[in-house]
Amino acid sequence: MVSKRLTLSNSLGFHMRPAGVFARAMENFSCDVWVYHRGVRANGKSIMNLIAACIKCGEEVEVRCDGPDEEAALCRAVELIEAGLGERRR
Amino acid sequence: MLCGIAASSGVGVGRALIYREADLSGGDRLVEDAAEELERYHAAVEQFCVRREEKAQRVSLTAGPQQAEILRSQAVMIRDPYLNGQIEGRIASLQCAEAALRTVCGRFIETFSAAEDEVTRLRAADVRDLRDGMLRQLLGLPEIDFSDLGPGTVLLADELPPSAASSLDPANVCGIVLRTGGRASHCAILARALEIPAVMGVPEVLEAAEEGELLAVDGSKGCVYLGLTAEEARGYEEERDEFLRMKEFLRCFVGCETASKDGMRVRLAVNVSNENDVLRAEEYGCDGVGLFRSEYLYQERDALPDEEEQFRVYRRMALAMKGRPLVIRSLDVGGDKELPCLEQEREDNPFLGCRGLRLCLREEEMFLAQLRAVLRAGAFGDVRLMLPMVAGVDEVRRVKALLERAKAELRAREQAFREDLPLGVMIETPAAALTADLLARETDFFSIGTNDLTQYTMAVDRGNSQVAYLYSCYDPAVLRALRYAAECGHAAGIPVAVCGEAAADPLFVPVLLGLGIGELSVHPAALLATRRAVSLWTGEEAAALVHQAMALSTEAEVHDLLEREKRI
Numbered sequence: 089m090v091s092k093r094l095t096l097s098n099s100l101g102f103h104m105r106p107a108g109v110f111a112r113a114m115e116n117f118s119c120d121v122w123v124y125h126r127g128v129r130a131n132g133k134s135i136m137n138l139i140a141a142c143i144k145c146g147e148e149v150e151v152r153c154d155g156p157d158e159e160a161a162l163c164r165a166v167e168l169i170e171a172g173l174g175e176r177r178r
Numbered sequence: 179m180l181c182g183i184a185a186s187s188g189v190g191v192g193r194a195l196i197y198r199e200a201d202l203s204g205g206d207r208l209v210e211d212a213a214e215e216l217e218r219y220h221a222a223v224e225q226f227c228v229r230r231e232e233k234a235q236r237v238s239l240t241a242g243p244q245q246a247e248i249l250r251s252q253a254v255m256i257r258d259p260y261l262n263g264q265i266e267g268r269i270a271s272l273q274c275a276e277a278a279l280r281t282v283c284g285r286f287i288e289t290f291s292a293a294e295d296e297v298t299r300l301r302a303a304d305v306r307d308l309r310d311g312m313l314r315q316l317l318g319l320p321e322i323d324f325s326d327l328g329p330g331t332v333l334l335a336d337e338l339p340p341s342a343a344s345s346l347d348p349a350n351v352c353g354i355v356l357r358t359g360g361r362a363s364h365c366a367i368l369a370r371a372l373e374i375p376a377v378m379g380v381p382e383v384l385e386a387a388e389e390g391e392l393l394a395v396d397g398s399k400g401c402v403y404l405g406l407t408a409e410e411a412r413g414y415e416e417e418r419d420e421f422l423r424m425k426e427f428l429r430c431f432v433g434c435e436t437a438s439k440d441g442m443r444v445r446l447a448v449n450v451s452n453e454n455d456v457l458r459a460e461e462y463g464c465d466g467v468g469l470f471r472s473e474y475l476y477q478e479r480d481a482l483p484d485e486e487e488q489f490r491v492y493r494r495m496a497l498a499m500k501g502r503p504l505v506i507r508s509l510d511v512g513g514d515k516e517l518p519c520l521e522q523e524r525e526d527n528p529f530l531g532c533r534g535l536r537l538c539l540r541e542e543e544m545f546l547a548q549l550r551a552v553l554r555a556g557a558f559g560d561v562r563l564m565l566p567m568v569a570g571v572d573e574v575r576r577v578k579a580l581l582e583r584a585k586a587e588l589r590a591r592e593q594a595f596r597e598d599l600p601l602g603v604m605i606e607t608p609a610a611a612l613t614a615d616l617l618a619r620e621t622d623f624f625s626i627g628t629n630d631l632t633q634y635t636m637a638v639d640r641g642n643s644q645v646a647y648l649y650s651c652y653d654p655a656v657l658r659a660l661r662y663a664a665e666c667g668h669a670a671g672i673p674v675a676v677c678g679e680a681a682a683d684p685l686f687v688p689v690l691l692g693l694g695i696g697e698l699s700v701h702p703a704a705l706l707a708t709r710r711a712v713s714l715w716t717g718e719e720a721a722a723l724v725h726q727a728m729a730l731s732t733e734a735e736v737h738d739l740l741e742r743e744k745r746i
Contacts, residue, residue: 101480104251104301115259134260139298140289145480 090162091152097172101145106173107138113168119155121165132165182380183360184400186369187703188425189418190353191394191411192330194387194404197322199336202313205276212270219265219275222315227253229321230311230341237344241371248340248364252308261286276316283309303364307339327351332395334387338365348372353395355383355402369397377402394418428706433463436698436709438691440716445697446709447503449677453491456498458702466502468625468699469564469677470495472509472548482519482544488551496559503560505602505625505699506552508545510534510566520544529639534567539576549584556596564602564625569609574620577601604677606630611659618670625699626663628678632656651680652736657689657727664693675699685740687711692724714745 096102102110114121114132121132123141125148130141132151143149151169153161209215230253238246255261261282268278283305290302314321322342324333332353333346343365346354351374359365359378369376375397383402387393392406394414398421403414436446447468448459456467475483475491496504511517512533520541525531538545555561565577578601588595605611606627618624632651633640640649650656660676667674675697680686682704690698691712700708715723723743730736 103298108254111258131260131263134258134263136255136258136286137260139301140286142289142293142298 089152089154090158091150092162092166093148093150094166094169095148096143096145096169101147102138102141102143102173104135104139107135109173110165110168111135111138113164114161117153117155117157117161117164119153119158119161121161122152122154124150124152180355180377180380180383180386180402180404182355182377182383182400182402184397185359185361185363185366185378186354186374186376187398187421188373188375189394189396189398189414189421190332190375191392191406191414191418192332192352194389194391194393195327195331195333196384196387196389197333197335197338197342198384199310200314200319200322202310202317202319205274205313205317207274209269209272209274212272215269215272215275216266218316219269219278222275222312223256223262226256226308226312226315229315233341233344241344241368245340245344245364245368245371248304249344252304252311252341255305255308256312276313279309279312279316304340307341310339311341324351332393334383336384340364343368346372346374348374353393353397354378355380355387355395357381357383428710431706431709431713432461434709436465436712438712438715438717438720440718442717444691444695444712445675446705446712447505447675447677447697447699448705449699449701453495453498455702456495459705460498462702462705464502464705465697466499466560467495467504468675468697470504470506472506473511476509476511476517476519479519482547485547485551485554488548489554492551492555492561493558496555496561499559501560503562504555505562505564506555507564507566507604508535508538508548508552512537512567529633535565535573535577536567539573542580546580546584546587549581550588550595553581553584553588553595553599554593556599557594561596562600562602562623564604564623566604566627567606567630568603568617569607570613571616571620574601574603574617578620604630605659605663607634608659611635611663614663614666615669618666618672621672623673623675624663624667625675625677625697626660626695628656628660628676628680631659631678632680635659650733650737651678651683651686652740653733654728654731654736657736660690661693661724661728664695668694673697682708684708684711685744688715688720688723688743688745689727689740691715691717692720692722711745 111133123130123132125141125143128141130137151162151165230249234246234249264282265278269275286305287302290298293299323345325345325347327350329350331351333351334355337356337358354369354374354376356378357380366376366378375395377395377397377400380402387404392411394403394406436444445465447466448464449469450456450467451471452474475488492506512528512531532540552561552563600622602623602625603617603621604625604627605614610617628651632649635655636648636653638645638648640646664674673696676690676695677699681698682700684707698708727736727739730739
C-alpha cells in the first residue's frame with residue numbers, strides 16, 4: 089500500500105465534473121484507490137462516492153492505493169489533483 | 179384563481195390532467211437465490227440505460243443538448259462502481275433489488291440534499307429520478323411518458339422529474355402547473371424551451387383542481403384559473419390567440435434595424451448574464467451587448483476567477499459580437515448579493531454599503547485582474563468598460579489610475595490590449611445623476627440603470643410591500659434625474675444609453691426616445707417588442723410626450739398620460 093496526503097486545489101472541490109475526471113482515470117488501474125477525508129473513506133473510482141464525501145477546495149485528503157499497480161495509480165492521482173482536476177487552480 | 183411563479187410565458191387553455199407519482203413502494207419480498215436476483219437487477223440496469231439514452235436523443239432534438247445531458251448523467255450514476263457495489267452487496271445478502279436500491283439511493287439523496295452548495299443539492303433530484311426510473315423497471319411499471327397525452331391537456335403535478343418532463347410534447351400539452359419549482363428549475367427551463375405556458379410554486383393546486391375540468395394557465399402573469407365554463411374558456415382562448423398573434427407578428431421584427439417611425443436610428447442592445455443569452459439575442463438581432471453582467475464568472479465558486487479565465491470568456495464574447503460593441507460591467511456585487519469566494523462584512527444597510535465599484539476599489543488586486551482581462555479582450559473586438567454604483571468623479575479617477583497600472587503591467591508582459599478602452603459610468607445613484615455634468619467630462623459614455631436609479635432616488639426598497647408603491651420610473655423625480663443626466667451627456671457629446679427594465683417598458687419607450695436616448699439595452703426576450711415600440715413613434719411625437727409628462731406633478735398623472743397615449 090502506498091499513500092500520500094495532499095491539499096485539494098481546484099476551485100469547487102470534488103464536484104460532478106472533477107470527480108468524473110478522477111474516477112475515470114482511476115478506473116484504468118487494477119489496484120484499489122481510496123480517498124480519505126475527515127476520517128471518511130471514499131472509493132476513488134466512484135463518482136457518486138466522491139461527490140458524497142463533500143470534499144471542498146483547500147481541504148486535505150489522503151490518497152491510498154493498494155494493489156499491483158499502486159505506484160503508478162498514486163502517481164497519476166497526485167498529478168491529477170495537483171493539476172486541479174481539469175479545473176483552474178486557486 | 180391561484181397564483182404562483184410565472185415560469186414560462188403565454189396562455190394555455192385546456193382540460194386538467196392530474197399527474198400523481200405512482201406507488202413505487204411495493205415489491206419487497208424474500209430472496210432465495212441471490213444470483214438470480216442479481217441477474218434481474220443487472221437486466222434492469224441495462225434496460226434503464228437504454229431507455230435513458232433513447233429519451234436523451236429525443237429530447238436533444240426538441241429541447242437541446244443540455245436537457246439530454248441531464249438524462250445521460252443518470253446512466254453514469256447507476257453504473258457507478260460504488261453505488262452498484264453497495265446495491266449488489268445487499269442483494270448478495272438476500273435483500274431484494276427494490277429494497278437495496280431504495281436504501282442505497284436514499285442515503286445519497288440524504289447526503290446530497292444536506293450539502294452546503296447548491297450544485298450538489300440539485301443532484302439529489304437526479305438520484306431520486308434515477309431511483310424511481312429503476313423501480314419502475316423492476317416493478318414492471320411503464321416509464322412515465324407524456325408523449326401520447328391528448329391535445330389540449332393542462333398538466334398538473336407535484337413536480338415533474340427530468341425524465342418525465344423530457345417526454346412533453348407542446349402539440350398536446352398546452353399548459354403546466356406545478357406545486358413546487360421555480361423559474362430556475364429544470365422543468366421551467368424545459369417549458370420555456372418548448373414554449374409551453376407554465377406556472378410553478380402553486381402549493382394548493384392539486385387539492386383545488388379536479389381531473390378533466392376546464393382551466394386556463396397564464397404563464398406570463400403566474401395565474402391559474404380553475405373551473406371555467408365553456409364561455410369563460412373561450413375568453414382565455416382569445417387571450418391565448420392574442421398572445422400567439424402578437425408573438426407571430428413580432429417575428430417580422432427579427433433581424434430588422436431599430437428605428438423610429440420617421441426613420442431615426444436607435445441602437446437596440448441586449449443585457450446578458452452569460453454566453454447563452456448572447457445566442458438568444460442573436461436570433462432576434464441586436465446592435466451589440468449594452469450590459470454584460472460579469473457577476474456570473476464569480477458566482478457559485480470558492481475561488482475568484484483569475485485574469486486568464488475572464489479573458490477567455492470576454493474574448494469569446496467580443497468575437498461573437500463581430501465588431502459590435504460589448505459593454506462589460508465590472509463586478510457588481512455587495513451585501514445583498516454575496517459571493518462565497520470573497521469575504522464580505524455583514525452590513526446593516528447593504529444597499530447603502532460596500533457594493534458595486536466601491537467593493538472593486540477595496541479589492542484592488544481582484545479588480546486589477548478584471549481590468550487586465552477586459553483590456554486584453556479589447557484587442558479582439560469593440561470592448562468597453564462600464565462602472566456600476568458610481569457616486570462621483572473621484573471614483574472614476576481612481577479607476578483611471580488603476581487602468582493605467584493594468585496597462586503598464588500588460589505592456590511589461592508584451593501582451594496585446596485596447597489602448598483606448600472606452601470607459602463609461604452607470605447613472606444609478608442620485609449622486610451620479612446630480613453630477614452628470616462633471617462625470618460627462620471624465621467618461622466616454624453613460625448608461626442609465628433605471629432600476630437602481632429609481633430605488634435610490636425614491637429611497638424605496640421595491641421588495642418592501644409597505645412602500646413598494648413608491649417604486650416607479652414614471653415618478654417626476656426619476657424623470658427629472660433621467661432628463662438631467664441625458665442633457666449633460668448630450669452637452670458633452672457622449673452617448674447616453676438606458677439599460678434598466680424601463681428600456682423594455684413599451685409605455686416608457688417613447689419617453690426615452692423623447693429624451694434623446696440613443697441606445698436602449700434590454701433582456702433578450704424583450705428585443706422584438708422594444709424594437710416594435712420604437713417604430714410606433716416619430717421623434718417629434720416622443721418629444722411632445724416628454725414635454726407633457728414633465729409638466730405633470732405626480733406619478734399617477736404621468737402613468738395616466740402614458741396609458742392614454744399608449745400605442746398598440
